[in-house]
Amino acid sequence: MKTYFILIREPDGRTTVPSVEETRQHQLDWKFWIDNLVEKGHWQSGNSLTLGGKVMRPTPSGLAIYEDLYRINEQEIVGGYLLIKAMDFDQAVTLMQTCPVFDADGFVEIRETM
Secondary structure (H helix, E strand, C coil): CEEEEEEEEEECCCCCCCCHHHHHHHHHHHHHHHHHHHHCCCEEEEEECCCCCEEEEEECCEEEEEECCCCECCCEEEEEEEEEEECCHHHHHHHHCCCHHHHHCCEEEEEECC
16 A cells, blocks of 8 residues: 555635534544544544644745745645555545545645655
């Protein structure tokens, strides 16, 4: 099996705050989905990310460090990552098709690790 890195991208949760019940249900959906991957031997690792962050970029005058520039267009954030195991890229795509991030207007980037 190969390992695939999944980057979870989603709307910035501070712009549209879901209700307590919506949040609870979304968390349960994630738990059920991950438990299914674990049961079938596809889960390797994963984690959510905090909302705070720093971006470091080289510039002609040296290394620049920016705070809170991890959002794209001030709307989209990288919310977390997953490492999954799959036979090939097609299977990784199939496994991700039921990911709960799509229920929250998010999307994923799938990359094979080297």
